[in-house]
Amino acid sequence: MGEGDRQDDLRRRALAYHALPQPGKLRVEPSKPCATQEDLSLAYTPGVAAPVRAIAADPECAYDYTGKGNLVAVISNGTAVLGLGNVGPLAGKPVMEGKALLFKRFADIDAFDIEVDARDAEHLIDVVTAIAPGFGGINLEDIAAPDCFRVESALQERLDIPVFHDDQHGTAVIVGAALQNALEIQGKALASAKVAIVGAGAAGLAIARMLRRLGAGQILLSDKDGVLRRDRRDLSPWHTPFAVAPAGMVLAEMLAGADVVIGVSVRGAIPAEALPGLARNPVIFALANPDPEIDPALVRRLRPDAIIATGRSDLPNQVNNVLGFPFLFRGALDCRARQINEAMLLAAVDGLARLAREPVPDEILAAYGMQECRFGPQYIIPKPLDLRLRHWVADAVAAAGRASGVARR
Template identity: 75%
Template sequence: MGGGAADAQRAEALRSRALAYHAAAPAGKLAIEVTKPCTTQAQLSLAYTPGVAAPVREIARDPEFAYDYTAKGNLVAVVTNGTAVLGLGRVGPLAGKPVMEGKAVLFKHFAGIDAFDIEVEARDADHLIDVVTAIAPGFGGINLEDIAAPDCFRVERELQERLDIPVFHDDQHGTAVIVAAALRNALIVQEKNLESVKVAIVGAGAAGVAIARMLQSMGVQRCFLSDVHGVLHRGRKDLSPWHDDLAVAPEDWTLAEMLADADVVIGVAVRGAIPEAALPTLAPRPVVFALANPDPEIDPRRVRQLRPDAVIATGRSDLPNQVNNALGFPYLFRGALDCRARRIDTGMLLAAVDALADLAREPVSDAVLAAYDLAPDSLRFGPEYIIPKALDPRLRERVAAAVAAAARRSGQARR
């Protein structure tokens, strides 16, 4: 069987398993669990009328009591308008619901956070902002998901200004945190430093913009981006205001020139966006992150063949160094909720970067080896292990604690 036919067969098998998984009764992936006993008349009188009036009065007197008497302090809204779902594009909010349910599953499984998926049929960005603002009082945080650029930048910014709870667009900052942690360790392996490397980011959507800003906050001096229309530079008239400060490349640069002598290439685009012809032109000991899923921007096997000196990461779970947002958003919110943070600021994001990078340099626990059916000493810090595994049980304690501590230092924490 040819490679293409085999790939098609595997894809169809995965499709069939996924549909059966989601259709098994009860359909979907979520349910609501009652946390208090309700088996007697006395208990029901506390859960609802007349007893429920007591916390109502306390919250009316001081809204902060909502954290003490309701689920608000451990509840996140996962919100989408369905305009940029996975690699499928504008499929609409209802079609995006399985992804939002999946996000809620990860919140609960990894961080013990309850989450409601909220799919909004929004007319435009203003409508989405108004809807989220209206539902926000009952939640401890808002996770924005699969909202197309450039609206995603404005939606997040305006909601952060309106609300006093964390508002976080995971496609931007969750990706940026994991990429930054992986890159910090990759550069240690390659014996380079952030301040001196040339970084080329292929893809200037939500993830690319956030990665660029995160790396700049960490000390990267030379960071260039491209999109489907070319390299970002001052002469481009088609860029949004959100790209202006990142359009720093020379106006005559092509993609090939942006990639030439790059120490770091980060793909957050589509299959084929990083040309194979660019590999020989990269700097010695390069770092190549090809993060499009399921098909990376360049075949990582070809990168390994043509540049054996490279450290490589992808978004795929079947290859080493998976850049997986599940390493970030559950624990960022866990830390933020634990200290009742007003927002997730840059200091909290950088604390997560440091915690993730540090953990990958520690010996791998037996629990991780067992979860991935790996032999002792088969996983250690180096070119094929620069970022922790998603099932590492130490992530919750390490990352959440670092985020909460950073929130207290910056004054974002309520407690």
């Protein structure tokens, strides 16, 4: 079967998965009985008045008498969906439903997907602020830069629940954990490595910030208009702090001698011509979905000394947000955090990195059809179906939330 046939087969199976036996990936089911008159009197009138009065007297009681404490809103305006671009809020709905499914499957968090046809960033901010009281957390998703920065910052100021842009911080957490492990395997240190990030949108900038926190010494970024250089005058306030490249530098020069290349852009953004000029034993993360920035098979052929990761579940080393956001929110909800702060993000990085070094249980090997799996070039980050993630990551996040003073309990 050729590549075209495989893609057609995947498309047919994906459409059937989403359509049958009923459309979509979510449905709502009651958590309390409602089969008798007594049940009805408790679930609705007159009994429901009791929790209403309690919450009116003390809003914190909403965590005790409603689903707020285990409910996350997955919100998007559809302006930057996967690697597909500005497809609009309705076309983004399958992705948001998928995020909600993953919240439930991996962290037992209930989530509603909410697609907003917003006029602009201010409209989206107002909409999310208006609906926020019923939720324990807000997961922003697939919002194009620079609006995503403005939206997240404004909502964090207005709301007293975690507001988290997964494309930024979730991606940064997973990349930080995977990169620390990959560099150790390659015999390198982050502090002395040259890091080149291809893509300077929400994910690229968040990764750069995270790697700085982790001790990276040299980070260069590029966007669709070229390398972020000191002489560029078209950059936003969010990009300017990372415009450290010398005047006139082009992409080929940015990639030359790089120990680490991280792609958070689109297919083809990492040119094959750059591979021979990378440093010895490089680390290449090509994370665009569904099509990586460079063909992993080509990398393996031209640079067999490289460790490569993608965002795809059908290839080794899946560096994907599914390893982060369910457990970050699980930890935040468990301690009733007012925000997800830097300490909590770093705790997640550490938990993920350390778990990858542990022996892999037989049930995980069976789930992936593997005979063995151990820390090394083909296994730098835990598998998404590893049930230990909830303990290793969520518990660490909750502990960091309590220690840093943002927890309600």
